[in-house]
Amino acid sequence: MGWSDTWNDIISGGNPRWKVTNTDAHEKALAIFKQYVGGDPKDTSIFVPLAGDDPMVKILFDNGYSLTTIDLVPAAVEEMKKQFGSEADWTKEEKDNTIIWSHESGRVKLMIGDVLQRRPELENNFDAVYDKDSFGALQKDMRKGYCTRISEYVKSGGTVYLECKLRDNHEESKHMGPPFSLLAEDIMDETSYGNSFEHVKALGAVYDISMPMQQTGHILRRK
Numbered sequence: 001m002g003w004s005d006t007w008n009d010i011i012s013g014g015n016p017r018w019k020v021t022n023t024d025a026h027e028k029a030l031a032i033f034k035q036y037v038g039g040d041p042k043d044t045s046i047f048v049p050l051a052g053d054d055p056m057v058k059i060l061f062d063n064g065y066s067l068t069t070i071d072l073v074p075a076a077v078e079e080m081k082k083q084f085g086s087e088a089d090w091t092k093e094e095k096d097n098t099i100i101w102s103h104e105s106g107r108v109k110l111m112i113g114d115v116l117q118r119r120p121e122l123e124n125n126f127d128a129v130y131d132k133d134s135f136g137a138l139q140k141d142m143r144k145g146y147c148t149r150i151s152e153y154v155k156s157g158g159t160v161y162l163e164c165k166l167r168d169n170h171e172e173s174k175h176m177g178p179p180f181s182l183l184a185e186d187i188m189d190e191t192s193y194g195n196s197f198e199h200v201k202a203l204g205a206v207y208d209i210s211m212p213m214q215q216t217g218h219i220l221r222r223k
C-alpha cells in the first residue's frame with residue numbers, strides 16, 4: 001500500500017497506525033523538546049519532515065514556535081490544516097512541484113511535496129527538527145538523501161528531536177519496516193544522520209504506545 005492509500009484508509013476510519021493523540025504523550029514530548037532545543041520559541045524555527053497530521057505541530061505553534069512541514073500526501077496536509085481552524089486563514093502557492101500553504105500568522109508553512117527534493121530556499125533556515133517516526137518510515141535506500149536534505153536545512157548547532165520505534169527483537173527485525181526498529185547506531189550510521197550530526201542523548205522510551213514496541217527518543221546536534 002502506498003502512502004496515499006494509507007492516508008485514505010486512515011481518514012476513512014481504518015487503523016490509525018503511527019498516530020498519537022494522547023495529551024499525556026504530547027506533554028511529555030513537548031517538555032523534552034523544550035529542554036533540549038532551548039531558546040525562546042518566538043526565535044526558534046522548526047522543520048517537520050514527513051509531518052502527516054501530527055497534532056504536535058499545532059501544539060508547538062501554540063507554544064510560540066514557527067514551523068515548516070512537508071508531506072507527500074495532500075489529504076494528510078488537509079487534516080493538518082483543519083487543526084488550525086478556518087480555511088480562510090491559509091494562502092496557497094505552487095512552485096517547483098510543491099504546493100505551499102501559508103498560515104496568516106506568518107509562523108506556519110505546510111508543504112506538499114517530496115522531502116528528498118533539493119530546496120535551496122530552506123538551506124540553513126532551521127534551529128530544530130521535529131522528526132517523529134519520519135526517519136523510521138523511510139525505506140533504507142532513502143535515508144542518505146533524507147539526511148543530506150536535513151543537514152542542509154539545519155543551522156550549525158541546531159537540534160534534531162527524533163522519535164522512532166524499537167522492537168524487543170531488534171537484531172532479528174531491524175531490516176523489516178516501515179516502521180523500522182532503530183537504535184542510536186542505526187540512526188548515526190555514516191549514510192544517515194551520522195554524516196553531519198552528533199548523537200547527544202538516547203532518551204529511552206519517551207511515552208507509552210499501544211503497540212508491541214517502544215517509542216524511543218534521541219537528541220542529535222548539527223556539527
Ligand SMILES: C[S@@+](CC[C@H](N)C(=O)[O-])C[C@H]1O[C@@H](n2cnc3c(N)ncnc32)[C@H](O)[C@@H]1O
Pocket residue numbers: 003004018019020049050051052053054055070071072073076113114115116131132133134137
Ligand atoms: C509514519 S508517517 C509519520 C507522520 C507523522 N510524522 C506522525 O508521526 O504523525 C510518515 C509520513 O511520511 C509521509 N511521506 C512518505 N514519504 C514521503 C516523502 N518522500 N516526502 C514527504 N513525505 C513523505 C507519508 O505520507 C506519512 O504521512
